[in-house]
Amino acid sequence: MAHHAVWGLVLATFVAAFVEFVEALTIVLAMGLTRGWRSALAGTGAALVALAGFTAVVGYALATWLPRSALQLVVGVLLLIFGLQWLRKAILRSAGLKAQHDETQEYREQTQAARAAGEQRRFGLDWFGFVVSFKGVFLEGVEVVFIVITFGLNAGNVPVAAASALVAGLVVAAAGVVASRPLSAVPENTLKYAVGLLLATYGTFWSVEGLGVLHGGRSLEWPGGDLALPVVLAGWLVLSRILVTVLPKVRAREKVGA
């Protein structure tokens, strides 16, 4: 794999994993501080075990059963949809058409729900704190696993992708231990914009290459090979900035016309 492709892989998985881990941390902190750390950490631990099993099964299935071009098509399509969903929200937020995502607000809502919930104990644990922590860590973790597997398999370097995500997780966990509050200082909307651009770029690249499964089974080639990646990234960036400028005018015209 080319040197720039390795750094692209490291950057993409690190940033994407970082954002997901911040969301998981917000939920675990809210549960830990309101319902008790024992249940919150037990839920987190159980989710990590479930994630390890999920990763092993899905990773093995993808790597074993699908030819390279089919793999590129399947994961490229998923990644592209995934990335464009993120980009859609980022564009709407940047254009002022959707409220900014606020981790402090999310934390406040989670803690209020946790305080309102009744006391129910199972296996010596506060069940609400355990279940909410488990769900938060597992769902956000599945997104990280999905990104690591797809990026890693396509780039032919799962260990580098996994290591990037692991470092992101450790950074977020360390920050959580130090701060013991939601990481609202992290410019999450900006990060999500960047991640949306990266996922859309790799998703476009791989899904189009994967169309080769219909053309003798060999992946299609972009003009310039991997060097087309920065061009695709620039294309998504330019289009997103145009949409940020144009969409508010479209909305305003629609309101006047209504």
Place this chain on the structure above:
Amino acid sequence: MSIVRAIGRFAYDFVIGDDWKIAAAVVSALLVGALLLVAGVPAVAVVLVTAGLVAAAFTAAMVIDVRR
């Protein structure tokens, strides 16, 4: 809610997300690309046209979203 329904809902939320039009845009653009390829259009042209179609379909989905 049964486990099957819960898994189905999770899969829908995970893959399709908040706006089904984005998924529809991506699949439509790639389907056109696949048809061009099967019809014998040169691979390089298919790559460039399909990428352009994905961008155009995404733009259309965003405009529809904002106009509602």
